[in-house]
Structures are given as structure tokens and as C-alpha cells.
Amino acid sequence: MTTHNRGSTAVASKRLARAVLGAVCLIAAGLHGATAADLPQYDNYVHQGVASCASGVCHGSATERSSTNVLQNEYVTWTRLDGHANAYRTLLTEESQRIARNLGLPNAHEAGICLDCHADNVPVERRGPDFQISDGVGCEACHGGAENWLSSHTAPGTRHQDNLDRGLYPTSNVEARAQLCLSCHLGTEDKFATHRIMGAGHPRLAFELSTFSALQPPHWAFDDDYDQRKGIVSEFDTWTRGLMVAARESIGLLQGPLLHGNGMFPEIALFDCHSCHQPMSNLDWQPTVLTEGLEPGAIRLNDANFVLLLPLAEVLARPLHDRLLERIRGLNQSAARSRDAVAAASRQLASVVDELESAISRGADREARQRILEGVLTRAARGDYRDYVAAEQAAMAMDVLLISIDRWEDYKDRMDAIFATVEDDEAYRPQTFAAAADRLRRAL
Ligand code: HEC
Ligand code: HEC
Ligand code: HEC
Ligand code: HEC
Structure with missing residues (x-):
């Protein structure tokens, strides 16, 4: 099996991530009721593509900024440090090609069973002009199709709830977040890394929300401002x-x-x-x-x-x-x-x-x-x-x-x-x- 190398990378990078996280003040916040939002892959909105988030004045700043509520360097964190940015490219590797061959697929990067977890695999009619499947697990694979909130989410006075009402996926809700991550890291009835796929060479899956959030690594900061807007949930909770x-x-x-x-x-x-x-x-x-x-x-x-x-x-x-x-x-x-x-x-x-x-x-x-x-x-x-x-x-x-x-x-x-x-x-x-x-x- 091919899991042990990844395990060691995971553990090594985890130590770093933890050292940083440990310094953050974690406060148990009031609990939010679980929401039943559709997972982004099955939402009703057009996905605009990572390019529409990545401008330097939006989420593509090279460094953290303080002029808005969010860090604004999310794209850079994602593209440089986050495995999700690489998820589609993984399907082009020799390892994936071998898996595809063993499964009798022409290739991995066009196979729905691979793209469902390694990209934002929404149907063609929900792909905007800047959408690229090669972005892998991009912003909207987690945050939901931006069709109805892209232009409004930066308008003065817009609250988190307004964005949620317009289709932003509630990643700030722990239950909804866990369900999102697990849809790919455990699988669902609709997309599952079966033993047939494992037997063809896919690594074993395992997940724990707190640890894997630290490993991702976070492109958000649980600070006072975040707490006011969304409520920080402690590591324990x-x-x-x-x-x-x-x-x-x-x-x-x-x-x-x-x-x-x-x-x-x-x-x-x-x-x-x-x-x-x-x-x-x-x-x-x-x-x-x-x-x-x-x-x-x-x-x-x-x-x-x-x-x-x-x-x-x-x-x-x-x-x-x-x-x-x-x-x-x-x-x-x-x-x-x-x-x-x-x-x-x-x-x-x-x-x-x-x-x-x-x-x-x-x-x-x-x-x-x-x-x-x-x-x-x-x-x-x-x-x-x-x-x-x-x-x-x-x-x-x-x-x-x-x-x-x-x-x-x-x-x-x-x-x-x-x-x-x-x-x-x-x-x-x-x-x-x-x-x-x-x-x-x-x-x-
Ligand atoms: C659309 C599917 C999908 C969703 C949703 C998703 N992931 Fe992933 N994740 C992947 C894939 C695929 C990989 C492997 C990427 C690669 O290396 O090609 C991955 C890799 C990772 C890794 C790196 C694992 C390692 O061994 O280095 C972490 C950490 C991670 N995800 C955490 C999360 C967290 C936390 C969430 C929820 C907030 C989440 N993921 C949501 C598909 C997903
Ligand atoms: C149910 C979701 C799911 C499906 C379906 C799936 N994968 Fe994955 N795959 C993942 C996740 C999650 C990871 C990261 C596992 C980890 O490190 O914890 C991953 C990891 C991998 C890796 C190892 C990446 C690395 O960086 O070492 C390869 C290769 C891979 N997948 C190829 C494929 C191929 C090819 C298919 C289609 C036949 C496929 N996957 C289908 C979720 C999935
Ligand atoms: C694997 C899932 C995943 C991907 C991919 C992802 N995010 Fe996030 N994002 C999260 C989670 C989890 C949070 C923290 C919970 C929350 O506040 O919603 C978050 C938070 C944020 C925040 C809010 C920070 C705050 O202080 O309120 C912004 C902005 C953001 N992400 C932008 C992006 C952008 C831009 C991309 C693409 C470049 C991206 N995200 C990709 C999961 C993801
Ligand atoms: C019921 C017993 C059983 C369980 C449980 C099981 N496997 Fe298998 N696995 C097999 C058998 C049998 C084969 C075929 C071996 C062969 O063809 O030589 C196999 C083959 C494989 C192979 C291919 C090895 C090769 O020779 O290329 C991988 C990888 C694999 N399994 C991973 C997994 C993973 C990951 C899990 C857990 C999610 C798992 N298996 C659970 C019985 C099992």
C-alpha cells in the first residue's frame, strides 16, 4: 500500500501547524444548529472558478492584509500550501494513470469517479466562463457556487448570514463543515473510494476534523473579529x-x-x-x-x-x-x-x-x-x-x-x-x- 509516506508527511507538517495553532486563543463559542445546506457539488448555483476569487485586491494578496475582515491571501495559501489545489494534478500522475488502467478507464483526469473528489465536479451547465476543472478542489468546492454572492459579498454592510442566504456553503458551521470534508475524506453513497478503487492502488482514507483543519492548513484566522462575525468553536468542540x-x-x-x-x-x-x-x-x-x-x-x-x-x-x-x-x-x-x-x-x-x-x-x-x-x-x-x-x-x-x-x-x-x-x-x-x-x- 502507498499510505505510509503520506502518513509521515502528514505527521511532520502537523507538528508545524499545531505549533502555530496552539498560540491562537481558542474560545468555546455558542453552538450553531446544524444546517441542511446542499453540499457545494450539488447546489443550485453557477460555480465561477478560482480565477474569480484570486485577484490581488480580493483573495490573491501575497501577504495578509488588515483592511478587511479576512486575510485576503487565501488564494496564495491554498495554491502554495493546500493539497486541495493539487488534487486535479494528482490525477495526471503515473500513480493515477495506473489506478485508471487497473479500473479499465481511459484516464483518471476525465473519469467522474475520480473528479467527484479531486475537483469541483459540477455539471457543465453550472460552470461559469472562468471555471476550470483543473483548479482541483477549488474555493467553490467548499464555499459553494458564487453565482449569487460573488458581487454582493464585499458590499458594505453585508453580513455572513446574507451570504449564506445567497448560497455560500456554511463552512463556519462545524457540523456542515465536517459533512463537507467527510463527503470526500470518508465518502458518501454517491461517491465512494470502493475497495475496487483501493485495490487498483488508491491510498486508504482517514479523517479527523480538528487535525485535518490544522493540516490543510487554515487560510482563515480565528481572531476577535472572526468571533464576532461567526463565533469561534474551540478545538475540543x-x-x-x-x-x-x-x-x-x-x-x-x-x-x-x-x-x-x-x-x-x-x-x-x-x-x-x-x-x-x-x-x-x-x-x-x-x-x-x-x-x-x-x-x-x-x-x-x-x-x-x-x-x-x-x-x-x-x-x-x-x-x-x-x-x-x-x-x-x-x-x-x-x-x-x-x-x-x-x-x-x-x-x-x-x-x-x-x-x-x-x-x-x-x-x-x-x-x-x-x-x-x-x-x-x-x-x-x-x-x-x-x-x-x-x-x-x-x-x-x-x-x-x-x-x-x-x-x-x-x-x-x-x-x-x-x-x-x-x-x-x-x-x-x-x-x-x-x-x-x-x-x-x-x-x-
Ligand atoms: C471535493 C472533495 C474534498 C473536500 C470537500 C475536502 N477535501 Fe480534503 N482532500 C481531497 C483530496 C482529493 C485530497 C488529496 C489531494 C491530493 O494530494 O491530490 C485532499 C487532501 C486533504 C488534506 C491533505 C492530506 C494529507 O495527507 O496530506 C487535508 C489535510 C485535507 N484534505 C483536509 C480537508 C478538510 C479539513 C476539509 C473540509 C474543510 C476537506 N479536506 C474537504 C478532497 C476533498
Ligand atoms: C471518495 C472520494 C475519492 C474518490 C472517489 C477518489 N479519491 Fe483519490 N483521494 C481522495 C482523498 C481524500 C485523498 C487524500 C487522502 C489523504 O491523504 O488522507 C486521495 C488521494 C489520492 C491519491 C494520492 C495522492 C497523493 O498526493 O499521494 C491518488 C493518486 C488518488 N487519490 C487518485 C485517485 C483516482 C485516480 C481516483 C479515481 C479512480 C480517485 N483518486 C478517486 C478522495 C477520493
Ligand atoms: C477544503 C475546503 C476549502 C477550500 C478548498 C477553500 N476554503 Fe476557504 N474556508 C474553508 C473553511 C473550513 C473555512 C473556515 C470556516 C469559515 O469561516 O467558513 C474557510 C474560510 C474562508 C474565508 C473566511 C475567513 C473569515 O475570516 O471569515 C475566506 C475569505 C475563504 N475561506 C476564502 C477561500 C478562497 C478564496 C479559497 C480558494 C482560493 C478557499 N477559501 C478555498 C474551507 C475551504
Ligand atoms: C475482506 C478482506 C479485505 C479487506 C477488509 C480489505 N482488503 Fe484490500 N484486498 C483484499 C484482497 C483479497 C485483495 C486482492 C489481493 C490480490 O489480488 O493479490 C486486496 C487488494 C488490495 C490492494 C491491491 C494490492 C495489490 O496487490 O496491488 C490494495 C491497495 C488494497 N487491497 C487496499 C485496501 C484498503 C485501503 C482497505 C481498507 C479500506 C482494504 N484493502 C480492505 C482483501 C481485503
Whole structure:
């Protein structure tokens, strides 16, 4: 698999991004209700193209400016530092051409299944004169078609809500943002990196909103002015609310057409990649709290988007914890039975996730955040996150939680050591991860 190099780049650049972010004052803001805006790809507006945002007096300034509310160098950040600007060019590489060949496609850069995630792939009738598919994941792939707000959004007196009313996608709303990112980084029923695409050579996908926002990197500043206009959501709340959306989206996928397609098996990319892909000489199978009841040799579902809800529930909604654990186990066990059992178990899990919502939306004070971190570390140290995908999510959680209690600087080295153990999924050893987590736990 081709994921390990990217993993190491990700972890390296993450340290830089975090150092900058850590210095920003993060304030928990009032919560905004989730909105049901259409994702930009399916909105009703003409997409004008990156060129219409990129002028030097608009968002293409070489440096940050202070004359308006926003930085104005967004285009430069995006084009120089943000992988999304490169997403279309990726489809021209030898790696992509090989994937396309394996899938029987003439090429990757004209294939809808690739463009849906690697570009702003709106239908031709919604492409304005300056629109270029080669812009990749451009401004309007996230901010929505600018047809009705491009000229008005800079007019004096225009409020954020006015722009939203005219079709700006609500990226400022954490739930809507998470849903947007996950539409490509997890996939949906309409666009999904299936195991057929993975088998042809596509890298594995993983996502966590807070970490990936830092990695992007941000072309916005969470300052006082931003807070007044949109309300800053803390790193902690971004993490928890992103997790909730990821859990719901994953549950949705487990009940939809991907469960039923694909011959003998449900869509294989719904499973934990490493439950099939690992060297046979790794004789380290053992049950965990989460997979209790599963036999050796069982193919496991990917439960990475659920497991971090447990330490959250333990602190924020204690009565729900045991039921949540039971439902996650139930889901894991259902995969050994039948598709109907998976659908039923995921519905049962969904109802506990719904119950968790109000506790999550209340946020958590510092003491509670510290206890959640201790909960994650205790579970990591005792081996609950043996599966690579769970360990990866747990490592990102620890990082966010250290930031959320202002201790990131103090434990940076221990955190680096933990990230090092999950840097390469093929070299991952559960014991090494558990030991590194235990060292942070004891140091805290
Ligand atoms: C339209 C699909 C799409 C959307 C929406 C999207 N991404 Fe991406 N993202 C991609 C693709 C495709 C790549 C890979 C780009 C490449 O290297 O070719 C990527 C890459 C990234 C990377 C770099 C990953 C790495 O390993 O270096 C980060 C970080 C990221 N996205 C974060 C986000 C965040 C945060 C959001 C939501 C605000 C988001 N993305 C929304 C498609 C999308
Ligand atoms: C469901 C959305 C989705 C689909 C469909 C999809 N990709 Fe991707 N692709 C991504 C994301 C997201 C990433 C970045 C993953 C990361 O780094 O976390 C990515 C990464 C890649 C990479 C690695 C890029 C790098 O910088 O290393 C290649 C190559 C690639 N995709 C090619 C393709 C091709 C070819 C197709 C069509 C057959 C395709 N993708 C379909 C979402 C998708
Ligand atoms: C992968 C998704 C993504 C892409 C691509 C993207 N943005 Fe953003 N943008 C965001 C997110 C997330 C935020 C922060 C939340 C918010 O305020 O909406 C943001 C915020 C902004 C802001 C508001 C800052 C503030 O202080 O209110 C501007 C302006 C902006 N982006 C411009 C651009 C421009 C111009 C481009 C293209 C060159 C672009 N964005 C591309 C996701 C994206
Ligand atoms: C149910 C078991 C199973 C699961 C789960 C699984 N795979 Fe596979 N994978 C296979 C099999 C079988 C092959 C075909 C191997 C062959 O042809 O030699 C394969 C092939 C591949 C290949 C191509 C390797 C080659 O020889 O070129 C890649 C890459 C891959 N899988 C990635 C993934 C990713 C990423 C995931 C998780 C999203 C995943 N797999 C989940 C069983 C699985």
C-alpha cells in the first residue's frame, strides 16, 4: 500500500501547524444548529472558478492584509500550501494513470469517479466562463457556487448570514463543515473510494476534523473579529462535533446500498483494511474490549469513527457509556452474521449516538477535558486501540485534548513519540503504541 509516506508527511507538517495553532486563543463559542445546506457539488448555483476569487485586491494578496475582515491571501495559501489545489494534478500522475488502467478507464483526469473528489465536479451547465476543472478542489468546492454572492459579498454592510442566504456553503458551521470534508475524506453513497478503487492502488482514507483543519492548513484566522462575525468553536468542540458527524455518516454508509452491493461481500472498504491486510507472521491476535465476542480470524468492520465516543461518554454522559460499548460490540459482532444484522446493529448504535448529542453539544470544562484525555490514554495503554485505525484516531484525539487543556507544549515530545508509532500503518505494532501512550499517561 502507498499510505505510509503520506502518513509521515502528514505527521511532520502537523507538528508545524499545531505549533502555530496552539498560540491562537481558542474560545468555546455558542453552538450553531446544524444546517441542511446542499453540499457545494450539488447546489443550485453557477460555480465561477478560482480565477474569480484570486485577484490581488480580493483573495490573491501575497501577504495578509488588515483592511478587511479576512486575510485576503487565501488564494496564495491554498495554491502554495493546500493539497486541495493539487488534487486535479494528482490525477495526471503515473500513480493515477495506473489506478485508471487497473479500473479499465481511459484516464483518471476525465473519469467522474475520480473528479467527484479531486475537483469541483459540477455539471457543465453550472460552470461559469472562468471555471476550470483543473483548479482541483477549488474555493467553490467548499464555499459553494458564487453565482449569487460573488458581487454582493464585499458590499458594505453585508453580513455572513446574507451570504449564506445567497448560497455560500456554511463552512463556519462545524457540523456542515465536517459533512463537507467527510463527503470526500470518508465518502458518501454517491461517491465512494470502493475497495475496487483501493485495490487498483488508491491510498486508504482517514479523517479527523480538528487535525485535518490544522493540516490543510487554515487560510482563515480565528481572531476577535472572526468571533464576532461567526463565533469561534474551540478545538475540543470541533473534535467532538466532528466525531459525531463522522459516526453518523459511517452509520449511514453501513445501512445504505454499499452494504448490499458487491456480490458475496458488502463493500469491502467498509471493513478495517488491516483485518485482512497484514503479514501472516504477525501472530498477535487477541480480543479487545471492543471486539469481545468475535472469533479469531473474523473480518472486522471499521469502527474507528465510533470508538473515541466511549471516553467522551464516560465523562460527559456516564449512563450512556455501557450501552454505547454494548452497541459498538454488537455492530462488530453483527458482521459475522449477515447484512441484515449489520443494518440492525448500526441502527441500534445510531440511537445511542443520538442520545449522546445533547451532552456533546454542552461542551466540557477543563477538568472534564482532562478526564477525557486520561480516559483515552488509559484505554490506549491497556490495548483497547489495537486496531491501527483506532490507534490513529486515538493519537489525533490525544493531540487535540492536550491542546484543549493547554498542555501541548509540555508534552510535545511524548506526543511525537506516540505519532511515530502510528506513522506507518505497515510497521504498526499495538504494543509499541500502547507503551508510548502509557508513558504520556504516567507523565501527565
Ligand atoms: C471535493 C472533495 C474534498 C473536500 C470537500 C475536502 N477535501 Fe480534503 N482532500 C481531497 C483530496 C482529493 C485530497 C488529496 C489531494 C491530493 O494530494 O491530490 C485532499 C487532501 C486533504 C488534506 C491533505 C492530506 C494529507 O495527507 O496530506 C487535508 C489535510 C485535507 N484534505 C483536509 C480537508 C478538510 C479539513 C476539509 C473540509 C474543510 C476537506 N479536506 C474537504 C478532497 C476533498
Ligand atoms: C471518495 C472520494 C475519492 C474518490 C472517489 C477518489 N479519491 Fe483519490 N483521494 C481522495 C482523498 C481524500 C485523498 C487524500 C487522502 C489523504 O491523504 O488522507 C486521495 C488521494 C489520492 C491519491 C494520492 C495522492 C497523493 O498526493 O499521494 C491518488 C493518486 C488518488 N487519490 C487518485 C485517485 C483516482 C485516480 C481516483 C479515481 C479512480 C480517485 N483518486 C478517486 C478522495 C477520493
Ligand atoms: C477544503 C475546503 C476549502 C477550500 C478548498 C477553500 N476554503 Fe476557504 N474556508 C474553508 C473553511 C473550513 C473555512 C473556515 C470556516 C469559515 O469561516 O467558513 C474557510 C474560510 C474562508 C474565508 C473566511 C475567513 C473569515 O475570516 O471569515 C475566506 C475569505 C475563504 N475561506 C476564502 C477561500 C478562497 C478564496 C479559497 C480558494 C482560493 C478557499 N477559501 C478555498 C474551507 C475551504
Ligand atoms: C475482506 C478482506 C479485505 C479487506 C477488509 C480489505 N482488503 Fe484490500 N484486498 C483484499 C484482497 C483479497 C485483495 C486482492 C489481493 C490480490 O489480488 O493479490 C486486496 C487488494 C488490495 C490492494 C491491491 C494490492 C495489490 O496487490 O496491488 C490494495 C491497495 C488494497 N487491497 C487496499 C485496501 C484498503 C485501503 C482497505 C481498507 C479500506 C482494504 N484493502 C480492505 C482483501 C481485503
